[in-house]
């Protein structure tokens with residue numbers, strides 16, 4: 001009797017967990033996925049510590065605050081040094097929110 005009750009209860013909890021968990025999983029886009037979707041990896045490397053050219057910066061080991069600011073400055077044309085024009089040409093439509101998600105992920109590497 002007690003066993004059966006426990007089983008029903010755990011099934012209910014499982015169903016509840018799935019219902020609550022599912023939309024979150026669909027909505028949450030993680031930084032690693034965005035990094036690929038927004039083609040950052042084509043220059044900064046599949047591993048952000050290994051850019052495709054020595055003149056391109058390694059993106060790991062930095063704080064998210066610094067990374068986010070640089071991304072926005074390059075997109076908005078405030079940072080125009082070095083090869084930033086190459087990046088500006090392809091990140092024009094990346095939003096602040098997407099940059100934030102990517103920079104948070106990069107700062108963990």
Ligand code: HEC
Pocket residue numbers: 035038039040041042043044055056057058059067068070071074081082083084085086087090091094102
């Ligand atoms: C076409 C190649 C290219 C693409 C695509 C690209 N970048 Fe860059 N990125 C660069 C280059 C080159 C620089 C260095 C600019 C310079 O010389 O000052 C740079 C600089 C940066 C910096 C500043 C690093 C530092 O140490 O100051 C960040 C952060 C960055 N990129 C993030 C991204 C993200 C995120 C994406 C994708 C949304 C992206 N980049 C896409 C080429 C690219």
